[in-house]
Amino acid sequence: MDGAHRAALQLQQLPPASSADPVSEASFSYKENLIGALLAIFGHLVVSIALNLQKYCHIRLAGSKDPRAYFKTKTWWLGLFLMLLGELGVFASYAFAPLSLIVPLSAVSVIASAIIGIIFIKEKWKPKDFLRRYILSFVGCGLAIVGTYLLVTFAPNSHEKMTGENIIRHLVSWPFLLYMLVEIILFCLLLYFYKERNANNIVVILLLVALLGSMTVVTVKAVAGMLVLSIQGNLQLDYPIFYVMFVCMVATAIYQAAFLGQASQMYDSSLIASVGYILSTTVAITAGAIFYLDFLGEDVLHVCMFALGCLIAFLGVFLITRNRKKAIPFEPYISMDAMPELSTTVLSNGTFCNDGNVPCLCCPNGSHYPRVAIEHVKPDEETETQVI
Known part of the structure; x- marks a missing residue:
């Protein structure tokens, strides 16, 4: 009896193992969110630098007598390498953080492009004229940074291992099936009006891009998560769902780029950047919330602050792109001074x-x-x- 009583007292004095689990789990979730956010910010920043390097290469060759093609210059290849590195960072970020956190962080590329554009201006401005010309860019960058901070701070902490079983379970859930039905109907209607009724409104085109983009990011997170698990030793490449997701990722990305190319031929790039960012982010967050249940179990305050961060980032991107100058098309000059009168x-x-x-x-x-x-x-x- 004494031995049994002593053993019972020892069991009562041991702290329950589950009491420390929520704290450690929350700390682990925050670390994963931070890793994913830093990878996404790094990736978008590097991609922005790469695009500006390649643009600088094209402009320099066009304004000189250098007969070389652009792909024979070191600057262009450096830009291509940085672009691949940045895209790899963004791709890897989806494996660590929720989709709803990673998608809005594409505002970093807009901020970086605005800052790089101001730094490399060749014109000389007086301080007063410079502030008057770029006041919207400064305000937009500040708002976008504040919005990004709120997004990272109040992002959802839902973390789930991207195993083949979990992805299939989410794929056949009735909320996602209903969402897919609505999205397919909306996509077909928009495509009909765009192709048959010549509805070339920018909202119509960019909504098509956003709907395709939502499927792209959903599949990217699945593919990235399964690859990371496979690298860690939990092989997921033997599941057919991995290849289904990979094919969907590539196909939606290609068609998304095609619609973006058509939009760029009809509308200004700054308008496409602002409207496209708002629509794509909204639709992608909705898709992530339904497929991966990103906001399940989150309190109302966190959800409201996250939504506020999105709105502030939207406003910041809009102000940055609104301040950009429209490109002046090349106008050939024809002189007829050899023919009098x-x-x-x-x-x-x-x-x-x-x-x-x-x-x-x-x-x-x-x-x-x-x-x-x-x-x-x-x-x-x-x-x-x-x-x-």
């Missing part, structure tokens, strides 16, 4: 018409341009140019 109309696309007996050369599609330069050339007199 000839009045020439130079159109902005390089074609011209004249008021004499010389045949008129016009654009084959009959398009008209608002800016017309009329050049009157007379012998022994200065050339007079009038813009109407």
Whole structure:
């Protein structure tokens, strides 16, 4: 009896093992969130630097007499290497942090592009003029940084091992199946209006991109998580769902890039960046919340603060992109000073018409341009140019 009583007292004095689990689990979740966020920030920052390096390479070759192609320069290859490194960092970040945290952090690339653009400006500004010109960029960067801080601080702490069984379980859950049904119907309607009704509104095109992008990020997280588990020793590559997710990831990324290319031909890049970021982030967070149950068990305060961080980041990106200058298209100049008394109309696309007996050369599609330069050339007199 004494031995049994003594053993019972020892068992009562031992602290319950489950009491320390929530603390250690929360600490582990926070560390994983931090690792994922740092990888995403690093990746977007490096990608932004890479794109600006490649742009600098193209501009430098276009403005010089260097006969080399762009892919034969060290600068372009350095940009390509940095881009691959950045994309790898973003890809790996999905394996550590919830999808709802990683997706909004793409605002970092917009912030970095704005700062790099200001640093490499060739024009000289007075301090007052500089602040007046870039005040929106500074305010936008500040808001985007504040929004990013709120996103990282109040991000959901849902962490689940991306095993084949868990992914299949999420894939056949009725909330995600219902979400997929709604998304497919909406995508088909938008595609019908875009292709058949010529609805070329930027919201229509970028909604198509956002719907495809939501599936891209869902599959990216699954593929990245299964690869990380396989590297750690828990092999997941023998599950067919891995290859299904990989094919869906590649296919949606390709079609997403195709729609983005069509949008860039019709609209300004700054408008695409701001509207696309808002729509893609919203739809992707919704998809992550439904598929991976990111916000399950989160309190209302954390959800509201996370939503506030998203709104502040949206506003910051909008202000940054709103301040960008539109690109001025190249306007060829045609001089007819070899033909006296000839009045020439130079159109902005390089074609011209004249008021004499010389045949008129016009654009084959009959398009008209608002800016017309009329050049009157007379012998022994200065050339007079009038813009109407």
